[in-house]
Amino acid sequence: MKYYLIAGERSGDFHAASLMAELQHQDPQADFRFWGGDQMQAVGGTQVRHYQEMAIMGFWEAATSVLKFRGYLKEAQRDLLQYKPDVLILVDYAGFNMRVAKFAKEQGIKVFYYISPKIWAWNQGRVHNVKKLVDRMFVILPFEKDFYQRFGYEVDYIGNPISDSVAEHQAATDFYQRNHLDPERPIIAVLPGSRKQEIEEMLYEMTAIIPPFLQYQFIVAGVDNLDPNYYAHFERNNVRIIFDQTYDLLAHAKAALVTSGTATLETALFNVPQVVCYRTSAVSYAIGKAVIKVPYISLVNLIADKEVVKELIQGEFNSRNLVTELKKITADEAFIAKQKADYAEIRAKLGQQKSAEKAAKLMVGYLKK
Numbered sequence: 001m002k003y004y005l006i007a008g009e010r011s012g013d014f015h016a017a018s019l020m021a022e023l024q025h026q027d028p029q030a031d032f033r034f035w036g037g038d039q040m041q042a043v044g045g046t047q048v049r050h051y052q053e054m055a056i057m058g059f060w061e062a063a064t065s066v067l068k069f070r071g072y073l074k075e076a077q078r079d080l081l082q083y084k085p086d087v088l089i090l091v092d093y094a095g096f097n098m099r100v101a102k103f104a105k106e107q108g109i110k111v112f113y114y115i116s117p118k119i120w121a122w123n124q125g126r127v128h129n130v131k132k133l134v135d136r137m138f139v140i141l142p143f144e145k146d147f148y149q150r151f152g153y154e155v156d157y158i159g160n161p162i163s164d165s166v167a168e169h170q171a172a173t174d175f176y177q178r179n180h181l182d183p184e185r186p187i188i189a190v191l192p193g194s195r196k197q198e199i200e201e202m203l204y205e206m207t208a209i210i211p212p213f214l215q216y217q218f219i220v221a222g223v224d225n226l227d228p229n230y231y232a233h234f235e236r237n238n239v240r241i242i243f244d245q246t247y248d249l250l251a252h253a254k255a256a257l258v259t260s261g262t263a264t265l266e267t268a269l270f271n272v273p274q275v276v277c278y279r280t281s282a283v284s285y286a287i288g289k290a291v292i293k294v295p296y297i298s299l300v301n302l303i304a305d306k307e308v309v310k311e312l313i314q315g316e317f318n319s320r321n322l323v324t325e326l327k328k329i330t331a332d333e334a335f336i337a338k339q340k341a342d343y344a345e346i347r348a349k350l351g352q353q354k355s356a357e358k359a360a361k362l363m364v365g366y367l368k369k
Helices: 010-026 040-045 059-062 068-082 094-106 124-133 144-148 161-170 196-206 227-232 246-252 262-269 283-292 299-304 319-333 331-352 357-369
Strands: 002-007 029-038 046-050 087-091 110-114 137-140 189-190 217-222 240-241 253-259 274-278 310-313
Touching: 002 010, 002 068, 002 094, 010 029, 010 040, 010 161, 010 246, 029 040, 029 068, 029 094, 046 068, 046 094, 068 094, 068 161, 068 310, 087 094, 087 240, 087 357, 094 110, 094 124, 094 319, 110 357, 124 144, 137 144, 137 357, 144 217, 144 299, 144 357, 161 262, 161 357, 189 246, 189 262, 196 227, 196 253, 196 274, 196 319, 217 227, 240 331, 246 253, 246 262, 253 262, 262 299, 262 331, 274 299, 299 319, 299 331
Parallel strands: 002 029, 002 087, 029 046, 087 110, 110 137, 189 217, 189 253, 217 240, 253 274, 274 310
Antiparallel strands: none
């Protein structure tokens, strides 16, 4: 069968690549055409565009890129008609993907959605549009199944791929030596995100709090979709940058400062105490605050349905608060124990279900019907 996939971000590229590999097991004749990244390309198929061209952060930034996105949308529509897939598989990235879904549905192309857009966070009325345009929805957060059920829409909970990948990870035993790190000093992991725009908002502040923590080494998780030279001006005494070793970094970290996103859940599943950080443009923040309908921004707190990790957002994200909260997760043993106990509850909620494999089996089964 012919599969057309669209993933607009780094995390979507990772999840889509795992799904594609499992689809190949279930359907040896699988042919892929996609918008995505290097990990999808490694599985095989034809790449139309790289997600880096589409990565925009924030409401205001997206609004000012309307013309570019319209061009991409027209391109996707033309390409779908030419390729004529058996199914369009959309991965998160709702602003663009739901528009493609509408076009595909009008053309009689079956639409699957892998990893639900976060409509439970804001503008929940969009669920009616999802019901109309998406043939099957595959969700990775336990509360999403209950959310959709409230609107009479049955979805498939397939487990969480992050939970699977963390459980399968084998930490490198030579991590300190390979990266020329000091084996005597504990690590504070700094995860500033994967997009240049968010890194610029976050990383200076995250690495400006070193003096009270000289007994630690701050290790920044760099990503290979950005030029390594971009990170150079962040590296200084007690701050090191390492690339594409995030899981090994978390496996060796004592604590972490994490930009809100998938990385907050990864950090929790590695059982690393963390502080969640987030800052965007003033306009985007004002819009977001007005429309977001959930009490937390981090996946950790959303899954737990309570505050497990401290969220320092916008004005609260400053050096003084970072120092206060980092001291708690490095020195307050009772605080650390409580956070780790809450992490255990989250792991139990997510379960271990081999999500990509489960999704692929369901998808091929639905298509054969």
